[in-house]
Amino acid sequence: MQLLKDKILNEGRYLGNGILKVDSFMNHQIDPVLMRQIGEEIARRFQDQKPTRILTAESSGIAPSLATALVLGVPVVYARKQQPVTMNDGAFRAKSESHTFKKDVELIVSSQYLTKADRILIIDDFLATARTIVALVDLVKESGATLVGIGAVIEKSFEGGREKLVPLGVQVESLARIKSFENDRPEFL
Numbered sequence: 001m002q003l004l005k006d007k008i009l010n011e012g013r014y015l016g017n018g019i020l021k022v023d024s025f026m027n028h029q030i031d032p033v034l035m036r037q038i039g040e041e042i043a044r045r046f047q048d049q050k051p052t053r054i055l056t057a058e059s060s061g062i063a064p065s066l067a068t069a070l071v072l073g074v075p076v077v078y079a080r081k082q083q084p085v086t087m088n089d090g091a092f093r094a095k096s097e098s099h100t101f102k103k104d105v106e107l108i109v110s111s112q113y114l115t116k117a118d119r120i121l122i123i124d125d126f127l128a129t130a131r132t133i134v135a136l137v138d139l140v141k142e143s144g145a146t147l148v149g150i151g152a153v154i155e156k157s158f159e160g161g162r163e164k165l166v167p168l169g170v171q172v173e174s175l176a177r178i179k180s181f182e183n184d185r186p187e188f189l
Contacts, residue, residue: 001175014184027060039067042151045173049148051121053077057132060125064153079107092142096135107135114143127152130161
């Protein structure tokens with residue numbers, strides 16, 4: 001997706017250690033025009049899978065998931081990092097290590113919003129090591145729902161996450177795939 005690649009090149013900043021800062025348009029401040037186009041493109045790629053819900057992690061995956069959900073006409077469920085008092089005790093739980101925050105986080109989803117009848121499309125902002133996505137897959141498995149695909153806005157291919165997802169046998173799509181950083185600039189696949 002050329003618009004996304006241009007944004008990464010013009011506004012993204014490589015911080016070293018595999019960290020790409022894109023908070024000017026995707027993580028802290030959100031570019032709504034870009035996000036709408038991201039949603040349209042992810043929806044186009046997965047519409048034939050007929051998802052009934054989109055699952056993401058709190059919080060950076062919410063914007064691209066919502067944009068996609070608007071096009072597909074399905075709800076978004078986001079895995080919480082803390083269980084609120086309003087969530088039932090029968091919640092699904094999975095652990096993941098946060099690459100950005102360098103600590104383990106627990107992802108929690110109410111059993112009310114992931115059911116055996118659901119066809120789940122997972123969307124996240126980044127596909128790097130796939131730790132967060134694998135935790136989301138674990139939530140889908142625990143719920144008995146069917147995983148129909150995995151989408152990421154930006155993939156850092158050099159971190160090997162895609163290889164962890166191949167055995168799942170589902171469609172995996174990324175809108176911008178970075179093969180490496182040369183002189184602190186991304187090189188795309």
